[in-house]
Each structure stands twice: as C-alpha cells, then as structure tokens.
Amino acid sequence: MTGQTAPAQPGASISVDVPAKINPHLGVGDARADGYHALSTVYQAISLHDTVTAERRGEPGIEITISGEGAGTLPTGEANLAHKAAKLIALYAGIEPDVKLHLNKRIPVAGGLAGGSADAAGALIACARLWEVEIGDAELERLAAGLGSDVPFCLKGGTAIGSGRGEKLTPVDAKGTWHWVVATTDTQISTPECYKEVDRLREDGIGRYSSDVAPLVRAFESGASADDLARLLINDMEAAAVSLRPQLASLMHGGLEEGALAAHVSGSGPTVLFLATDVKHAVALARRIRMRGGAKSVHLAHGPVNGPAA
Ligand code: C5P
Secondary structure: OOOOOOOOOOOOEEEEEEEEEEEEEEEEEEEOOOOOEEEEEEEEEEEEEEEEEEEOOOOOEEEEEEEEOOOOOOOOOOOOHHHHHHHHHHHHHOOOOEEEEEEEEOOOOOOOOOHHHHHHHHHHHHHHHHOOOOOOHHHHHHHHHHHOOOHHHHHHEOEEEEEOOOOEEEEEOOOOOEEEEEEEOOOOOOHHHHHHHHHHHHHOOOOOOOOOOHHHHHHHHOOOOHHHHHOOOEEOOHHHHHHHOOHHHHHHHHHHHOOOOEEEEOOOOOOEEEEEOOHHHHHHHHHHHHHHOOOOEEEEEEEOOEOOOO
16 A cells, blocks of 8 residues: 655645565564574564554644553553654654554554554655655665664565565565454563573574575566465564463464465565465355454455555
C-alpha cells in the first residue's frame, strides 16, 4: 500500500499505511560483539497493516493516541518507537516537533510481525511529509536503522534480502503473490527473549545458522508456486519460539492437518503463518483453523505489498 503525498497544509493530516513484515527465510548467526546477531534473512511485506496519521498539534510536543491492537497497554510516551521516530525527524530537520500521531493498529503486538517497527517507519514518513522535511532515501534509511533493525525494511516493503543485523537491504523482484493465513496467539514473545533462547539452544548443540538465502530468492524471482515455496521456508528462531511457548507446536500441527502447505513461525513468534495454495484455499483454511480453536485471531494476508516509502 502506498502512503499519501498530500502537502502539509495547516490543519491537514497525513495518513500512511504500513505493512507487517514476515521472514520467509530467517537465518540467525552468532551474537556479534555489539550484542546483535548476524542475520541472513528474506523479508516480505504482507497486506496486514497499521495506519499512522500525523497532524499538527498547534503547540510544541509529540502526542500519541492508539486504537486497535495494543490500545490501552502500549506506551504513548517516549517509550513508543513512533515517538522516537518523530523526535528523530524533528532533530534531523532542526525544528521543534509539533505533532499529534494516531496509530490505528491491526498488526498484533510482540507477535514477530514488526508492528512497532512499522509504526516507527510510518511516523518517519508521516512527520517528514507533515513538516515538509527534505530528506533523501539514504538518509531516511539511516535514521530508520537507528530506530531498529526491521525499521528500514518497514519503510520499503516489497521483498528484500536483509543482512548485517537485518538493516542492510537488497531488493528482490518477486514475481507473484502468495497467500497466508496469519494465526496469532494469546501470548507474546519479546525479540531479545527469543534471541537469548536461540543462543541457549545453540550452546546445547541445537540449531545452526541457515545463511544461504539464494534458493528462496530464486523462488520469489521466478514466481514459484506456493507448493515450491513451502519447501523453502526456513526460520532459525522457530525452535526457540516453540521452546518458549510450547503451545505453538499444536497450533502448527493443527494448521498442517487442516491442509496448510507449510506452518512457519513469524520472526521471533509467537504468530504462526500458514501458507495456502491460493486465495480460495486461504479462505477455507482460515475458517478451519478458526473452528479448531487454539489461535487468538486468524487473518488472511497476501504478499508482497509496497511499504510507505515505495
Ligand atoms: O534492532 P531492534 O531494536 O529491533 O532489536 C531488539 C533486540 O533484539 C536487540 O536489542 C537485540 O537484543 C535483539 N536483536 C539481535 N540481533 C538482531 C536484531 C535484534 O540480537 N539482528
């Protein structure tokens, strides 16, 4: 989905839709000296999205309101990544921030779908447009990387290889659309918690670094069938997520029994993605997974979609 480019007239508001991300390939290497883990990943933006709206407040300050997922529990002050993003753009432009940000959230919180990073990317774009800040793509990406490893991808959307700690992107020209059933659970997993569990399991000799993204990239570039894609999905964090939340195993098995081509933990979890053959299969699969119980909510999504800066 593409963000709007309305000029920042006084009183005007700017809204941008920012998609959730999934990692059809998530290879996790060893912890680096800075504490981050080397990543070799393929990101894809999917149609599940948050909407970030920015309007002038009329006085200095950054104010955040939230509706939807996480409303009432997520911080609205400086601890919110969108707040940090607004502050960063103001600092870059050398202006006093003056903005009311509204986050309408559909992306599950702490679910492995980069909801917080999506809001930060949306706030960067919306505030830059609202305040008419002249900023190039490279500079915007640099600011995004300072906010979090997934934020640069959330700006761009589409499909991309992520390296470094996930912030270095190489676009992939994916030819096709793939359909997913997204099943959330009533638990959350914090990203650092899941990385720590990966390290702990590795010390016990469980799991290894899946560094080669080439087979999956070729599949996307050649418009592979969902059947072929199903065999290439990899997540080095999956064992850690299941170890932290063992109930994920039965959710995954249940979806496979209902006919999913693959069950794949999204990022650091605990959201589970089920790959479907096509949209018709996805609709039927979502219904069967819902009826079976065990998921908090079940959504349909397709990818890739564009990000707000595309
Ligand atoms: O980059 P971001 O702030 O989203 O990362 C949150 C946390 O996840 C980091 O503080 C780190 O503990 C962990 N992380 C990691 N390796 C990465 C990305 C994140 O260990 N590549």
